[in-house]
Amino acid sequence: xxxxxxxxxxxxxxxxxxxxxxxxxxxxxxxxxxxxxxxxxxxxxxxxxxxxxxxxxxxxxxxxxxxxxxxxxxxxxxxxxxxxxxxxxxxxxxxxxxxxxxxxxxxxxxxxxxxxxxxxxxxxxxxxxxxxxxxxxxxxxxxxxxxxxxxxxxxxxxxxxxxxxxxxxxxxxxxxxxxxxxxxxxxxxxxxxxxxxxxxxxxxxxxxxxxxxxxxxxxxxxxxxxxxxxxxxxxxxxxxxxxxxxxxxxxxxxxxxxxxxxxxxxxxxxxxxxxxxxxxxxxxxxxxxxxxxxxxxxxxxxxxxxxxxxxxxxxxxxxxxxxxxxxxxxxxxxxxxxxxxxxxxxxxxxxxxxxxxxxxxxxxxxxxxxxxxxxxxxxxxxxxxxxxxxxxxxxxxxxxxxxxxxxxxxxxxxxxxxxxxxxxxxxxxxxxxxxxxxxxxxxxxxxxxxxxxxxxxxxxxxxxxxxxxxxxxxxxxxxxxxxxxxxxxxxxxxxxxxxxxxxxxxxxxx
Amino acid sequence: xxxxxxxxxxxxxxxxxxxxxxxxxxxxxxxxxxxxxxxxxxxxxxxxxxxxxxxxxxxxxxxxxxxxxxxxxxxxxxxxxxxxxxxxxxxxxxxxxxxxxxxxxxxxxxxxxxxxxxxxxxxxxxxxxxxxxxxxxxxxxxxxxxxxxxxxxxxxxxxxxxxxxxxxxxxxxxxxxxxxxxxxxxxxxxxxxxxxxxxxxxxxxxxxxxxxxxxxxxxxxxxxxxxx
Numbered sequence: 001x002x003x004x005x006x007x008x009x010x011x012x013x014x015x016x017x018x019x020x021x022x023x024x025x026x027x028x029x030x031x032x033x034x035x036x037x038x039x040x041x042x043x044x045x046x047x048x049x050x051x052x053x054x055x056x057x058x059x060x061x062x063x064x065x066x067x068x069x070x071x072x073x074x075x076x077x078x079x080x081x082x083x084x085x086x087x088x089x090x091x092x093x094x095x096x097x098x099x100x101x102x103x104x105x106x107x108x109x110x111x112x113x114x115x116x117x118x119x120x121x122x123x124x125x126x127x128x129x130x131x132x133x134x135x136x137x138x139x140x141x142x143x144x145x146x147x148x149x150x151x152x153x154x155x156x157x158x159x160x161x162x163x164x165x166x167x168x169x170x171x172x173x174x175x176x177x178x179x180x181x182x183x184x185x186x187x188x189x190x191x192x193x194x195x196x197x198x199x200x201x202x203x204x205x206x207x208x209x210x211x212x213x214x215x216x217x218x219x220x221x222x223x224x225x226x227x228x229x230x231x232x233x234x235x236x237x238x239x240x241x242x243x244x245x246x247x248x249x250x251x252x253x254x255x256x257x258x259x260x261x262x263x264x265x266x267x268x269x270x271x272x273x274x275x276x277x278x279x280x281x282x283x284x285x286x287x288x289x290x291x292x293x294x295x296x297x298x299x300x301x302x303x304x305x306x307x308x309x310x311x312x313x314x315x316x317x318x319x320x321x322x323x324x325x326x327x328x329x330x331x332x333x334x335x336x337x338x339x340x341x342x343x344x345x346x347x348x349x350x351x352x353x354x355x356x357x358x359x360x361x362x363x364x365x366x367x368x369x370x371x372x373x374x375x376x377x378x379x380x381x382x383x384x385x386x387x388x389x390x391x392x393x394x395x396x397x398x399x400x401x402x403x404x405x406x407x408x409x410x411x412x413x414x415x416x417x418x419x420x421x422x423x424x425x426x427x428x429x430x431x432x433x434x435x436x437x438x439x440x441x442x443x444x445x446x447x448x449x450x451x452x453x454x455x456x457x458x459x460x461x462x463x464x465x466x467x468x469x470x471x472x473x474x475x476x477x478x479x480x481x482x483x484x485x486x487x488x489x490x491x492x493x494x495x496x497x498x499x500x501x502x503x504x505x506x507x508x509x510x
Numbered sequence: 511x512x513x514x515x516x517x518x519x520x521x522x523x524x525x526x527x528x529x530x531x532x533x534x535x536x537x538x539x540x541x542x543x544x545x546x547x548x549x550x551x552x553x554x555x556x557x558x559x560x561x562x563x564x565x566x567x568x569x570x571x572x573x574x575x576x577x578x579x580x581x582x583x584x585x586x587x588x589x590x591x592x593x594x595x596x597x598x599x600x601x602x603x604x605x606x607x608x609x610x611x612x613x614x615x616x617x618x619x620x621x622x623x624x625x626x627x628x629x630x631x632x633x634x635x636x637x638x639x640x641x642x643x644x645x646x647x648x649x650x651x652x653x654x655x656x657x658x659x660x661x662x663x664x665x666x667x668x669x670x671x672x673x674x675x676x677x678x679x680x681x682x683x684x685x686x687x688x689x690x691x692x693x694x695x696x697x698x699x700x701x702x703x704x705x706x707x708x709x710x711x712x713x714x715x716x717x718x719x720x721x722x723x724x725x726x727x728x729x730x731x732x733x734x735x736x737x738x
Contacts, residue, residue: 082697086605087574129708130715141719173571179697186704193708197715330591330621339592339686341571425584426574426604 004505005403005436006443012451013503019455020495024488027462032470032480038291042229044283054283058274060135067124074121074185080419081182089411090421091178097185098175100412103405105211106218106397113222114215117268123205126192137250143196148203154302155213159309162210163354166313170320171346202253205268212268217307218394219264220292220387221460224284226267226274227258233281234259242273242282249276258282262296265303290460293387294467301379304386305358311389311494312357314397318501319353360493361389364486372483374472384472385487387464392491395457396498399450403506406446410435454499461491572689574604592686594679596621599688607693608668614690616659616675626657631677633661638670638689646674668693 043053056062073096081093088094108116117123131138174180195204205212228234242258245251252258254266258273258281274282319325332338332345365382374381411427418424427435439446469484576584583603590597598617606612618627630653636646652659665671671690676683 078701082700083694086572086691129712141723142715144715144718176571176573183700186700190704190707190711194711197711330596333591334593334621337593340590342591426576428576 005407007503007505008447008450008499010503012447013499016451016454016458016495016499020458020492023458023462024492027466027481027484027488030481032466032473032484034470038288040225040227040285040287042227042283042285044229044285054274054280057271057282057284058280060271060275063118063271064135066119067121070119070121071124074125076419078182078185080421081178081180081185083420084178085421085424086178087421087424087426088176088178089427090415090418090424092415092419092421093178093181094176095409095412095415097181099404099409102175103401103409105215106394106401107405109215109218109222110394110398111222111224112269113219113224113226113264114212114267114269116215117205117212118270120205120212120268122188122192122209123202123268125189126196126204129193130196137245137248143200144198145200146198148199148207153203153207154300155207155306156302157208158210158213159302159306161208162214162306162309162313163350165210166316167347167350170317171343171350172341201251201255202268206254206266213265213306214310216265216267217303217310217390218397219267220297221289221391221394222264223286223289225264225287226269226282226284227261229281229283229285231259233279237279239278241276241278245272246276251276262298263292265297290391290463293390293460293464297387299380299383299386301383304383307386307389307393308358308361309354311393312354314393314400315357315494315497315501316350316353318396318400318498318504320349321501321504321506325349361386361490364490367486368469368472368484371486372469372473376472381472384468385465387468388461388487388491389494391457391460391464392494392498395453395460396502399453399498399502402446402450402453406440407436409440410438450502454495454502457498458491458495461495462488465491588688590686591621592684593682594620594622595627595684597675597686599673599675601690605691606663606665608665610664612663612665614659614661614663614673614688616661617657618659618677626654627677627679628654628657629677629679631659631675633659634674634676635663635690636672636674638672649673665692 042050044050046053077093077096080091084091084093105116128134131142168174168180168184172180174184191208192204195208196202237259240257240259241249243252243256250270250272252272253268253270256266256273258277261267274280329342329345329349332348333342336344336348338344362382365385366378368385369376369378369381376384415421465484465487466481469480469487473480473483571588573587574584575587584605586601586604588599590599595618598615600615602613602615603610614633616631616633618631619625620627630651632651633649634646635649649661649663652661659675669692671692673688673690674685675688676685678684
């Protein structure tokens with residue numbers, strides 16, 4: 001008997017469909033917006049507690065303490081994975097990594113932007129090993145400080161790493177293998193350390209880390225950002241301590257200058273800028289979550305591919321849960337003579353999914369180019385509209401992960417009491433059933449949040465189409481919205497696909 | 511109006527207005543409406559045919575289960591396929607130890623019609639090592655008992671092993687491997703490799719940096735000497 005999580009009820013599906021229909025009609029028959037009004041609210045300006053927030057942000061001890069905690073958990077995961085029970089639901093390595101961290105990470109982005117990167121244990125361990133300093137600025141000669149080769153200085157490596165991670169997760173199945181989870185964690189430490197020892201600053205965080213780049217791109221939709229309090233102060237700054245660092249504080253690990261920072265993609269929230277700024281001019285602030293996707297984010301070819309890849313891979317997660325997926329895999333395996341874990345068949349499926357989404361998007365971009373009559377070249381338009389993928393991927397990712405997080409993290413307390421799962425047996429059917437009905441929140445609330453996320457993602461996607469489209473359209477006419485129809489078809493089709501996936505029952509991972 | 515008629519209508523309108531700017535706008539408008547309705551219908555179809563789906567592709571991966579209704583110990587199970595057969599492999603107990611009796615159960619059914627395989631299955635075992643000799647040993651050959659092939663085993667040493675099941679159907683050989691872990695093999699391998707690689711990198715970087723910085727150090731020393 002297999003335990004399944006129920007899918008989103010049909011009435012929620014209908015509500016979302018009605019919303020989508022109305023929103024599409026609105027875009028088709030309304031003029032494209034001329035300007036974007038953005039209001040931000042700096043936390044440092046809050047009376048009484050503003051200074052406290054600033055002090056906490058610039059406090060290196062708080063960050064260091066959190067890093068120690070994360071490194072402690074990380075080491076525990078490695079040891080539990082290597083030396084603990086192979087039963088995934090009883091081992092801390094799999095439960096903490098995949099049920100809590102990997103599922104919850106996307107929600108941390110929703111609320112805290114790229115805060116995870118600030119306490120990332122991979123970065124902390126590699127920093128301590130290579131720089132040999134806990135937090136102070138290290139001697140630069142500890143690393144070769146080579147410039148990252150031009151062909152690697154983009155997010156293509158991170159995209160390939162993310163595809164590889166998906167292959168390991170869904171193809172090899174490391175999510176239910178504590179030993180493999182620990183081995184992959186160790187591999188990431190080795191890669192981060194090697195990168196820090198060889199290249200300038202933190203090239204791993206900027207170009208190679210699949211988790212960091214995913215967090216970075218999603219945090220473009222985060223409602224908070226680390227920015228200058230007063231832009232004029234930055235404009236008149238001659239020392240650029242945020243970029244160069246000080247005697248005590250490391251420079252920005254990802255080559256950012258705060259005065260010119262427009263998007264969260266590469267900010268790791270490390271706090272170096274807040275600590276080094278002599279004017280104490282850097283602070284967290286609230287903003288509308290769509291501001292970067294709508295206009296601040298600069299379109300780049302490699303980044304657009306990362307966003308499209310992110311969209312394809314999030315959908316692929318759901319696709320592997322469809323009934324005909326296994327039939328396809330089985331038939332493909334028979335055709336090509338694959339057996340065992342069917343990894344060749346899986347790989348073909350994964351690559352095909354990526355190729356299909358990218359091809360559909362590319363075709364619709366070309367159709368938009370023809371329809372609007374824009375003089376922009378294809379690559380430019382491809383990169384411009386790729387921001388549509390971001391809210392669609394982010395919303396589905398959260399809605400999908402919410403199931404894992406709420407329904408599958410129930411036995412967390414037991415795992416914390418016995419991280420290695422010593423002397424435990426697999427979950428009995430009764431225990432599975434008990435976990436199935438014991439949730440962190442009511443099922444109705446869960447469904448409502450999932451539906452809300454789908455609406456949130458689609459709404460931002462069509463806003464991106466309208467705002468990015470306004471800059472593309474040659475003549476601002478009454479039917480400007482209709483000329484962006486191919487992009488609307490893309491957003492609607494992807495949302496429909498995601499919605500359908502969410503409405504399917506899903507087997508419990510552990 | 512059905513979709514064919516609507517498409518014809520769009521085409522006619524488009525043909526009439528193809529030359530003028532107004533025509534382009536009308537075409538866009540009607541095409542937009544048509545495509546929008548098409549998308550709506552596709553979405554409805556998606557939702558109407560919501561078939562219960564199975565999640566998480568698990569073929570070939572070990573899974574552990576416990577049946578509280580019987581006295582059998584927890585078992586390890588792997589489901590996979592080879593050629594025309596769907597194969598299920600179970601190990602009792604789930605975590606066998608060296609010197610302890612264990613059993614492998616194997617079922618093989620045709621993918622196309624579900625018919626169980628009823629020929630002979632030979633079981634072999636070898637060490638699960640990346641590099642090394644293929645020193646496989648035959649565990650035994652079994653005939654089905656109620657469609658199940660049961661092969662007993664006793665291992666004298668802890669370790670990771672590969673059980674190979676071999677059978678023939680329609681003149682074609684079927685050979686499929688399954689993992690078997692006996693006891694708790696030492697797991698320091700990954701840590702050792704990781705630590706080794708990291709040490710190698712750090713020492714390598716240190717040596718290169720020393721060599722790179724040596725001329726500068728010597729130059730500084732010379733300058734200091736000449737300055738004095």
